[in-house]
Amino acid sequence: MSLTSLVALPEAAARIRRHFRKPRFRFMRPLLASPQTENHALVGTAFDYMLRFLVGRLNPTAVSHSWLAEAGSRFLRGENRHAAERWVKEAVRQEAAYRASGQPTGDLFLSCLRLAHLDMVCRSGIIAEFFGIVDARDVEDMRCLTTVVPWDHFRAQEVCVLNPCFGWASERVGGADADILVDDTLIELKTTKEASFSVGNALDQLIGYWALSELAGVDGAPNARIRQIGIYLACSGGLRCRVWPPPWKGRPSYRGCEAISNRESRKHRPRKSRQPIGWPCSGRLMNGGQERDARLARCKSVWWVCAGHGIGTS
Numbered sequence: 045m046s047l048t049s050l051v052a053l054p055e056a057a058a059r060i061r062r063h064f065r066k067p068r069f070r071f072m073r074p075l076l077a078s079p080q081t082e083n084h085a086l087v088g089t090a091f092d093y094m095l096r097f098l099v100g101r102l103n104p105t106a107v108s109h110s111w112l113a114e115a116g117s118r119f120l121r122g123e124n125r126h127a128a129e130r131w132v133k134e135a136v137r138q139e140a141a142y143r144a145s146g147q148p149t150g151d152l153f154l155s156c157l158r159l160a161h162l163d164m165v166c167r168s169g170i171i172a173e174f175f176g177i178v179d180a181r182d183v184e185d186m187r188c189l190t191t192v193v194p195w196d197h198f199r200a201q202e203v204c205v206l207n208p209c210f211g212w213a214s215e216r217v218g219g220a221d222a223d224i225l226v227d228d229t230l231i232e233l234k235t236t237k238e239a240s241f242s243v244g245n246a247l248d249q250l251i252g253y254w255a256l257s258e259l260a261g262v263d264g265a266p267n268a269r270i271r272q273i274g275i276y277l278a279c280s281g282g283l284r285c286r287v288w289p290p291p292w293k294g295r296p297s298y299r300g301c302e303a304i305s306n307r308e309s310r311k312h313r314p315r316k317s318r319q320p321i322g323w324p325c326s327g328r329l330m331n332g333g334q335e336r337d338a339r340l341a342r343c344k345s346v347w348w349v350c351a352g353h354g355i356g357t358s
Contacts, residue, residue: 047218057248067247079237087189091189093113108206109221119166124171135155211263229271233276
């Protein structure tokens with residue numbers, strides 16, 4: 045089961061509400077890039093790729109992972125497969141040209157939209173009727189979304205990870221991957237056209253990503269730690285961030301969490317590592333209260349993910 049499906053389950057949503065105080069997000073900015081078509085899912089996925097290219101150029105040392113769209117050809121046959129391979133090669137070439145020039149072009153936007161087609165095939169396993177067809181208005185929407193990006197908010201001081209994954213913990217939930225990590229802020233991209241945006245499932249999804257990072261860390265950035273979560277509303281150019289985690293609600297049962305996390309850590313950690321990935325948190329640089337809070341945070345994240353899968357917690 046994917047992380048998105050997991051957090052959408054009524055049981056999981058109720059568990060999050062019961063044990064976490066959710067931060068409030070308010071988006072009241074006017075639309076700066078109003079969509080011209082109803083292809084919101086396609087344009088949203090395409091702009092996800094575009095934003096990675098933009099942030100990657102802004103942060104040359106950013107950690108980048110392979111594109112999901114690169115695996116799209118596995119689901120295709122015949123001419124569609126050959127077309128997919130051409131699209132991926134062209135996207136690589138367009139990204140390199142953008143990194144060199146700093147000028148996004150229509151061909152780059154077109155490549156992002158084609159990558160989005162392949163991405164959707166990979167995630168659903170279904171080839172849509174409009175596969176490979178790009179509406180010129182979607183290209184224009186991509187151009188408008190690019191012009192309203194608040195660059196300073198995506199400039200990292202220490203670490204930047206594009207499309208971050210969370211080791212073995214991601215594998216446990218269908219290969220979950222987030223959008224962007226800038227220093228200690230995990231950012232979720234949304235391209236909804238609603239100016240007064242309700243965070244809803246987006247916040248639950250961010251909490252899920254944070255829990256996975258507490259379990260297994262961030263691939264390519266072993267020292268990264270998520271201390272803020274943010275939502276970027278692309279159509280209005282608005283980014284809102286909140287400190288995470290907040291104070292806990294109640295005191296749920298944690299029996300079995302330490303054993304589960306230690307078992308998973310021993311199974312997946314590198315041989316030279318002396319510190320388990322998931323538990324306990326090292327307290328050498330913390331006072332007693334901070335260490336207890338850190339241990340509780342890790343224990344809670346372990347409990348949430350494992351309980352969501354029914355893996356031996358009580």
